[in-house]
Amino acid sequence: MDPDLIKEVFSKVYLYQKPHRNPLALILHMLPAFYLSCSEMLRKWEDVVPVGGSHEIDVWPHLQQLSCDVISRTAFGSSYEEGRKIFELQKEQAQHLT
Numbered sequence: 374m375d376p377d378l379i380k381e382v383f384s385k386v387y388l389y390q391k392p393h394r395n396p397l398a399l400i401l402h403m404l405p406a407f408y409l410s411c412s413e414m415l416r417k418w419e420d421v422v423p424v425g426g427s428h429e430i431d432v433w434p435h436l437q438q439l440s441c442d443v444i445s446r447t448a449f450g451s452s453y454e455e456g457r458k459i460f461e462l463q464k465e466q467a468q469h470l471t
Contacts, residue, residue: 406446410439410453 382389415437422428426445441460447457 403447406443410442414439
């Protein structure tokens with residue numbers, strides 16, 4: 374909480390470095406999130422496609438939701454559905470920016 378100490382840490386980035394993490398650990402951390410999110414997406418597709426039949430599905434919105442869901446689960450510990458409002462606001466902000 375000391376401002377002088379904070380200033381020193383930020384000004385001497387060569388001295389105060391973050392420890393390097395193993396990239397494999399990050400991937401292993403994300404696997405359960407990918408599994409849950411993909412399972413939910415496939416379950417939704419199974420509900421749309423009749424058993425033994427075929428059906429055309431626009432996968433793009435589902436892949437966007439999959440990405441958001443995985444990010445939500447790994448970063449915040451909740452699914453995309455629980456944080457939908459935040460993602461909608463981010464999407465709106467990106468549209469305003471462009």
